[in-house]
Amino acid sequence: xxxxxxxxxxxxxxxxxxxxxxxTPLSYGLRYSNKYNANIxxxxxxxxxxRSYKIRGAYNKISSLSxxxxxxxxxxxxxxxxxxxxxLSCKLLEIKGTIYMPTPTPNxxxxxxxxxxxxxxxxxxxxxxxxxxxxxxxxxGNETGKIFIHPFDDKKVIEGQATxxxxxxxxxxxxxxxxxxxxxxxxxxxxxxxxxxxxxxxxKIIGVEPEGAPSMTVSIKNKKNTxxxxxxxxxxxxxxxxxxxxxxxICQQNLDDMITxxxxxxxxxxxxxxxxDAIVVEPAGALSIAALDFYAEKIKNKNIVCLxxxxxxxxxxxxxxxxxxxxxxxxxxYFIVKFPQRAGALKEFVxxxxxxxxxxxxxxxxxxxxxxxxTAVVGxxxxxxxDLEPLIEKMKKHNFxxxxxxxxxxxxxxxx
Numbered sequence: 001x002x003x004x005x006x007x008x009x010x011x012x013x014x015x016x017x018x019x020x021x022x023x024t025p026l027s028y029g030l031r032y033s034n035k036y037n038a039n040i041x042x043x044x045x046x047x048x049x050x051r052s053y054k055i056r057g058a059y060n061k062i063s064s065l066s067x068x069x070x071x072x073x074x075x076x077x078x079x080x081x082x083x084x085x086x087x088l089s090c091k092l093l094e095i096k097g098t099i100y101m102p103t104p105t106p107n108x109x110x111x112x113x114x115x116x117x118x119x120x121x122x123x124x125x126x127x128x129x130x131x132x133x134x135x136x137x138x139x140x141g142n143e144t145g146k147i148f149i150h151p152f153d154d155k156k157v158i159e160g161q162a163t164x165x166x167x168x169x170x171x172x173x174x175x176x177x178x179x180x181x182x183x184x185x186x187x188x189x190x191x192x193x194x195x196x197x198x199x200x201x202x203x204k205i206i207g208v209e210p211e212g213a214p215s216m217t218v219s220i221k222n223k224k225n226t227x228x229x230x231x232x233x234x235x236x237x238x239x240x241x242x243x244x245x246x247x248x249x250i251c252q253q254n255l256d257d258m259i260t261x262x263x264x265x266x267x268x269x270x271x272x273x274x275x276x277d278a279i280v281v282e283p284a285g286a287l288s289i290a291a292l293d294f295y296a297e298k299i300k301n302k303n304i305v306c307l308x309x310x311x312x313x314x315x316x317x318x319x320x321x322x323x324x325x326x327x328x329x330x331x332x333x334y335f336i337v338k339f340p341q342r343a344g345a346l347k348e349f350v351x352x353x354x355x356x357x358x359x360x361x362x363x364x365x366x367x368x369x370x371x372x373x374x375t376a377v378v379g380x381x382x383x384x385x386x387d388l389e390p391l392i393e394k395m396k397k398h399n400f401x402x403x404x405x406x407x408x409x410x411x412x413x414x415x416x
Contacts, residue, residue: 002249005159005194013060013156014163020092021056021163022048026171026305031276036292038299043168043307046285050084050116052237052310053164054151057187058085060160061149062093070095075146077137079105079130080237081310082151087117097121097149098140100133106314152187153244162191168305169199176203177302178295180288182309183207183216183258184238186247192307193254204256208291210283211260213239220252234263234324237284237310261290264328267321270313282313283321327406330385334362336402337395338373353394357383375402 024044032040045053062074073096076086083099090097099113103125110123126136141148150157168179179196183189193205209217212232219226227242243251251258266283269290273279288306292299326332339345354360362379382388395401 003155003246004250005155005162005191007195007198009155009159010162010166010191010195013056013159014166016063017056017059017160017163020059020089023167024048024164026168029277029306032289032292036296036299036304038301039174039303040292041172041303041305042279042289043164043305045164046279046281046308046311050081050088051312052081052085052282052285053161053188053307054081054085054310055088056085056163057152057154057157057160057191058082058149059089059092060163061154061156062086062089062095064156065095065147069147072145072147073097074149075100075137075141075144076149076151077101077130077133078151079109079133081312082149083109083113084116084312086149087113087121090120091116091118094120098124098137098146100124100126100137100140102127102129102133104128106316108314108316109312112312150244152185153246154187155246158187158191158246158250160191161188162195164188164307165192165195165199168192169195172303172305174303176200176305178204178206178299179305179307180206180208180291180295181307182238182284182287183209183243183251184284185240186216186243186251188307188309189216189255190244190247190250194250197254205254206291206295207251207255207258208287209258209260210235210238210266210287211262213241214258214260215240216243216248216251217258217260219243219248220255220258223252232263234320235266235283235287237282237312238287259291259294261287261294262328264324265293266290267325268328270321271325279308280311280313281308282310285310285313326381330388331382332361332379333382333388333391334377334379334405335395336405337376337378337400338402339365339376339400341374348398349400353391353398353400354380355382355387355391358387358391377405 024047027042029040029042075098077100079101126133181189189207196203215228225248231239231241233239266286269286273281285308359381361381365376
């Protein structure tokens with residue numbers, strides 16, 4: 001029998017977590033509403049104490065443990081929001097927890113988990129990837145009897161995340177036409193969609209994944225839970241190779257559509273929310289809003305909810321976010337430029353080839369033994385994407401053009 005969350009179990013979960021999880025606001029997004037000619041609302045799960053919705057499922061699960069299970073303690077694998085939700089739950093419930101993280105986890109994230117867990121959690125750094133940490137977690141659970149707290153594929157976790165749906169429906173002043181939900185392993189989407197199918201059946205439920213990790217999209221297309229061989233891990237809060245065995249059939253039945261959003265578009269949205277709306281989001285937190293561009297015609301004059309899932313963004317990633325956003329907007333371009341081996345060649349390139357608003361952002365020159373030309377990798381930022389073709393034409397006309405690197409991903413990643 002396929003499991004589907006029961007609305008009464010979700011209401012029970014809401015009662016369980018009511019003193020732990022904040023009732024986050026459903027706020028009106030004026031700028032986005034004007035942009036899309038719709039009523040756009042943001043469900044602000046980024047404003048939870050642990051800065052994501054993960055506290056809901058983690059606390060609902062851990063609080064359900066028997067006295068014996070609680071005494072044995074819990075274990076989980078996570079380098080992100082789930083770890084913080086488990087850590088705070090352990091402290092509040094006074095249950096010992098072990099949290100495995102990959103060794104390269106940024107110090108900032110480790111310190112956050114320590115802060116929320118206090119003396120009730122132990123952090124173990126294992127391996128280079130999440131998979132390494134996960135296998136270590138399973139091994140410890142089997143050896144010690146500690147209960148594994150799954151980040152998404154668990155009934156109590158799903159029911160905890162589903163409580164967001166109860167809040168949205170209570171907060172909404174008008175019927176909701178569309179709700180956009182970020183999808184990683186599917187725990188949030190499975191829980192929330194189940195609530196909407198019961199209490200707001202006319203609402204269209206749209207799941208949103210990063211383009212580089214479309215595990216739910218592929219699984220629904222294949223009509224079976226499908227593990228991806230390779231994924232792009234940039235949107236770390238929503239990048240999984242395989243969605244949950246519990247969550248997949250729920251999402252398969254409940255979601256009206258699954259769409260993917262390019263990572264560059266997600267980065268654009270992160271920067272736009274920060275610069276124009278003073279909202280800090282992590283990549284997964286931007287997914288639902290980034291998806292609006294791809295539904296622009298369908299949502300006109302409709303009531304829309306976008307779930308902002310979290311704000312645990314590592315500030316050290318800012319330069320990468322900016323770079324990806326510029327590349328997506330077709331404003332950042334990398335070339336191999338051939339410079340004649342004569343005085344004044346660089347000046348000629350800057351004065352005669354570049355446009356007045358073009359900016360060199362990257363320059364790496366290697367002087368060769370070739371007496372005629374020396375090559376450089378040059379990054380150029382344009383003011384308008386329309387300036388690219390004229391730039392290439394001038395480079396070719398004056399014999400500076402060597403190659404264009406943006407559409408050569410292997411070489412591009414190696415050089416830049």
